[in-house]
Amino acid sequence: MAKGRESKPHIGIFGRRNNGKSSLINALAQQDIAIVSGIPGTTTDPVRKSMEIFGIGPAIIVDTAGMDDSGELGQKRVDRSLAALKTVDLAILVVTDNLFEDEEKKIIEAFEKQEVPFIIIHNKSDQVPLDIRLKERLNKDYGVDVLEFCAIEPSNLEDVIDSLKRAMPETAWVADSLLGGIVKKDDVVVLVTPIDNEAPEGRLILPQVQAIRDIIDNDAVALVLKETELKGIINILRPRPKLVITDSQMFRKVDALVPREVQLTGFSIMLARHKGDFDVYLKGTPMIDELKDGDRVLMLESCTHQVACDDIGRYKIPMWIRDYTRRKVEFDVVAGLNELPRPITDYSLIIQCGACMITRKQLAGRIRPAIDAGVPVTNYGMAIAWLHGIYQRAIEPFMVLKRDNVTNGK
Numbered sequence: 001m002a003k004g005r006e007s008k009p010h011i012g013i014f015g016r017r018n019n020g021k022s023s024l025i026n027a028l029a030q031q032d033i034a035i036v037s038g039i040p041g042t043t044t045d046p047v048r049k050s051m052e053i054f055g056i057g058p059a060i061i062v063d064t065a066g067m068d069d070s071g072e073l074g075q076k077r078v079d080r081s082l083a084a085l086k087t088v089d090l091a092i093l094v095v096t097d098n099l100f101e102d103e104e105k106k107i108i109e110a111f112e113k114q115e116v117p118f119i120i121i122h123n124k125s126d127q128v129p130l131d132i133r134l135k136e137r138l139n140k141d142y143g144v145d146v147l148e149f150c151a152i153e154p155s156n157l158e159d160v161i162d163s164l165k166r167a168m169p170e171t172a173w174v175a176d177s178l179l180g181g182i183v184k185k186d187d188v189v190v191l192v193t194p195i196d197n198e199a200p201e202g203r204l205i206l207p208q209v210q211a212i213r214d215i216i217d218n219d220a221v222a223l224v225l226k227e228t229e230l231k232g233i234i235n236i237l238r239p240r241p242k243l244v245i246t247d248s249q250m251f252r253k254v255d256a257l258v259p260r261e262v263q264l265t266g267f268s269i270m271l272a273r274h275k276g277d278f279d280v281y282l283k284g285t286p287m288i289d290e291l292k293d294g295d296r297v298l299m300l301e302s303c304t305h306q307v308a309c310d311d312i313g314r315y316k317i318p319m320w321i322r323d324y325t326r327r328k329v330e331f332d333v334v335a336g337l338n339e340l341p342r343p344i345t346d347y348s349l350i351i352q353c354g355a356c357m358i359t360r361k362q363l364a365g366r367i368r369p370a371i372d373a374g375v376p377v378t379n380y381g382m383a384i385a386w387l388h389g390i391y392q393r394a395i396e397p398f399m400v401l402k403r404d405n406v407t408n409g410k
């Protein structure tokens with residue numbers, strides 16, 4: 001079984017304005033990290049805070065604006081709070097004054113739609129205690145913990161933390177290994193990282209760092225070099241390296257240098273298998289061949305990082321696709337979690353970046369509308385490998401793993 005590594009659970013706090021959501025965060029952190037005020041609407045946009053919760057450990061808390069906000073601006077805040085739901089592993093619905101009406105039901109419907117487990121906290125119970133009939137009704141209707149709480153003087157914080165731990169899905173704690181099952185103890189993995197004008201000065205990019213960490217976690221050996229050193233090393237390394245992982249832009253050159261008996265893939269494909277919907281990408285990638293004149297392709301970048309991905313998404317992949325298909329294809333690029341400029345159904349193909357900066361849950365929420373609408377989805381590395389004619393080779397390490405998992409009934 002692939003080794004795992006620790007991951008920080010993302011916990012979202014939802015509810016009406018002035019329900020004490022920020023006070024609850026301070027109570028969980030046992031320090032004042034969120035701005036608390038009696039004025040409704042103090043939290044305007046979802047705010048992510050990295051904190052240590054006693055009994056849980058490091059976690060990311062997502063503090064959201066009140067879900068009962070009104071007006072044009074208020075609705076935007078509500079939409080952003082709902083969008084934040086796509087990024088959390090567990091939600092807390094905060095209620096007060098025994099108020100459980102359509103507003104709360106709608107929030108729970110949103111939790112259920114996104115398949116986010118949740119608990120309910122009746123806050124400010126020092127002022128108005130939780131009505132036992134409401135508690136029983138909610139227990140019966142939703143089958144979740146409903147706890148009485150006073151964030152200002154939290155006497156039962158341990159109960160809340162126990163409830164959070166019970167409701168937290170296992171996947172929130174452990175991230176699967178990037179290369180587990182592919183590399184094993186003492187294997188050598190060569191990482192080809194171009195150091196050119198596009199590379200960030202003085203550091204490696206995140207997928208490269210994540211790969212190194214994962215190789216070490218799997219008790220294997222990481223050898224990091226530029227493409228200019230690859231030929232010399234490959235010729236002298238004995239036994240041969242188990243795997244070469246390259247920046248996707250170097251695919252063609254690296255493919256020519258790496259002997260057939262050595263496995264080859266790209267950092268972006270490694271991420272596609274790890275946190276993307278690999279099966280969806282496998283179906284989506286060949287759809288590049290179906291693109292027609294006037295079709296529109298959406299390039300999705302999961303951060304506003306202005307380094308190499310920027311160039312790949314805006315210039316290189318569009319150029320390669322036009323050259324390969326000989327079609328007049330249009331491209332839209334959307335960075336971060338910004339809204340799309342058009343309905344998803346206007347696109348013939350979605351090409352998602354490696355998504356190194358976001359969680360699997362966030363990525364799933366981002367590509368789900370396309371999957372639901374039947375729009376093909378692929379990823380940067382898989383698309384580049386397809387366009388450069390080395391797709392089968394580049395996905396093969398993960399296909400072997402898929403076949404092994406089927407054989408072993410996983």
Ligand code: SF4
Pocket residue numbers: 301302303304305309310353354355356357358
């Ligand atoms: S999240 Fe996407 S765009 Fe941002 S650095 Fe990672 S791969 Fe590039």
